[in-house]
Amino acid sequence: MTHVVSESCIRCKYTDCVDVCPVDCFREGPNMLVIDPDECIDCAVCIPECPVNAIYAEEDLPADQLAFVKLNADLSRDPSWKSITKRKPALPDADEWKDKPGKISELVR
Numbered sequence: 001m002t003h004v005v006s007e008s009c010i011r012c013k014y015t016d017c018v019d020v021c022p023v024d025c026f027r028e029g030p031n032m033l034v035i036d037p038d039e040c041i042d043c044a045v046c047i048p049e050c051p052v053n054a055i056y057a058e059e060d061l062p063a064d065q066l067a068f069v070k071l072n073a074d075l076s077r078d079p080s081w082k083s084i085t086k087r088k089p090a091l092p093d094a095d096e097w098k099d100k101p102g103k104i105s106e107l108v109r
Contacts, residue, residue: 001058002037003046004072006065008054009033011097011106014090017046017055021085027076028084030108031091036076037069052098067104075109 009032017033018026025039047055058069075081097103
């Protein structure tokens, strides 16, 4: 099993989680982070760091977020999604988007 970044991250991209990751498994896209399942060691230290509760252990992922298992795997292999290892500021309008559901159409690949 691995950890998965879910829809809550879209248009927010808080990066608190990357500072605590011991294996640098996060990848950064234009408006979301994902976890590389081949790099994640399932340590769970990132989960409490996410201010929007976007990170789940795969087995705890809500049913409506299951597509994010494949999405994280696919996007983490996209060469344009680079490794991120240091915290950066969240997106400028992150606070406006953090509690909005149904953001998958907002994902920029």
